[in-house]
Amino acid sequence: MSILRERHWGRHQKRPRDFWQALIFTRTYIKATADRRPVGGGRPSPFWAAADRAKTSQGWRYREIDTDHMIMVNKPADLVALLLELT
Numbered sequence: 001m002s003i004l005r006e007r008h009w010g011r012h013q014k015r016p017r018d019f020w021q022a023l024i025f026t027r028t029y030i031k032a033t034a035d036r037r038p039v040g041g042g043r044p045s046p047f048w049a050a051a052d053r054a055k056t057s058q059g060w061r062y063r064e065i066d067t068d069h070m071i072m073v074n075k076p077a078d079l080v081a082l083l084l085e086l087t
Helices: 003-013 017-022 048-054 077-084
Strands: 029-034 061-065
Touching: 029 048, 029 077, 048 061, 061 077
Parallel strands: 029 061
Antiparallel strands: none
């Protein structure tokens, strides 16, 4: 479903306002840490650069899960626990 269709669908659902407000998450950066940071001054990946910005920003929460990029496949229970923590 495209983003525009999702927005259209969401606007036309007969749900209480509180329901939709509960779906809003704060900004959270979840770093999959199996992609190790380069040692010895090597250039970090764009994911590590984004993680560093999120860690130091007051507008973001930062969390880590020790797996590769496929968090939802490799660590689904950890991901669910983290998402529940954010609600």
